[in-house]
Amino acid sequence: MNNKPLRPLYIIPYGAWILFFVIAPIALIVYYSFFDLSGNFTFENYQNFFTSVYFKLTISSFWYAFLITFFSLLFAYPTAYFLTKTTHKQLWLLLIIIPSWINLLLKTYAFIGLLGLYGPVNAFLEMTGLGKQQLLFTDFSFVFVAVYIFIPFMILPIFNSLDKLSPALIDASYDLGANTWTTFRRVIFPLTLNGVKSGIQVVFIPALSLFMITRLIAGNKVITLGTAIEQQFLVTQNWGMGSTIAVFLILFMFIIMLVTSGSERGKTGNGKVK
């Protein structure tokens, strides 16, 4: 395509968008992280970040994000695998995706009722003789709801990479005498690793920064980096500290992207295009 004269016209709005809504916001976050509450230049925020409070916060945030990603993967992989074996797989995939397009808040709200003290889950527990449990406002409910929210995003890339896998490879593996488990471990899984990686990417990064689910489901018992940022920006109004946490979150995001980005070919993530 060699239409040089067409170019400048297109570039203006899109270029302005990149400048004002991609570069400028990140620059502003970095800039604000060097100011304290009264607007003086300082490194205090960074010193604060390395104190035990924020260190613990970061560690627990990573731990929860790890749990959420791990369980999403654990349940998503078999789901994606079995889905590729169904006869109308595109339709089934669509059925998996529909719940993910229902407003996030509504689904979270449903769990407030479901896991509540008089909710159906507790009624079931009572029936089985386990008795009423405090389910809401626990780590368990937080991880469960987060996995529920994220699992379609994990299924999707894995499904796509499994779908692309040539059945001939699996037949070849069986012909060469591998059993089901060896075929999975040595052929299927390595070849779908890119799908798994993009799944991890689309789950882990948002899981680090959740704040709505922590507030509604975990009742402030779980504090993540996202909750801390929201707290600093909207409650304490300490934009400097909030920005500092955001800077670290952005850094973590880039590191995770570097680790999880496979070779560009065969990338099946959320809309990465070569």
Added chain:
Amino acid sequence: MGKLSKLPKIYLIIIFIILYAPIFYLIFYSFNSGGSMSNFESFTLDHYKAVFEDTRLIVILINTVVVALLSALVSTTIGVLGALAIVFMRNKAMRNAVLSLNNILIVSPDVIIGASFLILFTLVGIKLGFASVLISHIAFSIPIVVIMVLPKLQEMSPSLIDAALDLGASKRDILTRVIIPFIKPGIFAGFFLALTYSLDDFAVTFFVTGNGFSTLSVEIYSMARAGITLTINALTGLIFIVTVTLVIGYYFISRKAKTPIAGVRK
């Protein structure tokens, strides 16, 4: 499910039940005449009536839809232009750089987008409210549209443009009569995705909305923090119908476009 044995079938069914249970649970209790989500007293449509009688809620609904439609429209326009700009870029390094910048907003956590936009709007002096929400929705939808349109543009053979030029078409004709018709399915897919992203957004809106303006997600959040109201359940029932309609519409468009669901390339 011919090829599946029993155990995988049961597994899939359990996953489906878990995925849909919360939604149907909400819809089921939206017909409850009692005030809670734990014991069903008798069937009623009162909560649906309450939704339509609550003018505040209706205004919020209209706000949400207006923001979604406007932001999808504007972001589709800018996104298509952006995709064109990227495709016509001859410098490969430059093109990759722009693509990486494009993808930053897609992978950034909502909290970061919200917080940084809040700083931006305060600094520039845009009042928090309708304008700030609309602008941020446009901003985070643009990269999605680009991602949806770009594969279509790359699919297009350059000889189509050469042929049009040879036949005496002007630059404008090429755009409106060759390129746009060819990438139309991609444009529609991008528009639909932008629409759903805007309707679904909570975190970014939560940061940049002022006191006077609210969208549905933000409103549900504050209602849910206050406790259980079955009006939300009735709202779920209505939203579920709208979403399913949108998804099915999108499904048929994307099937035509041969771009698989949710922006994942084949």
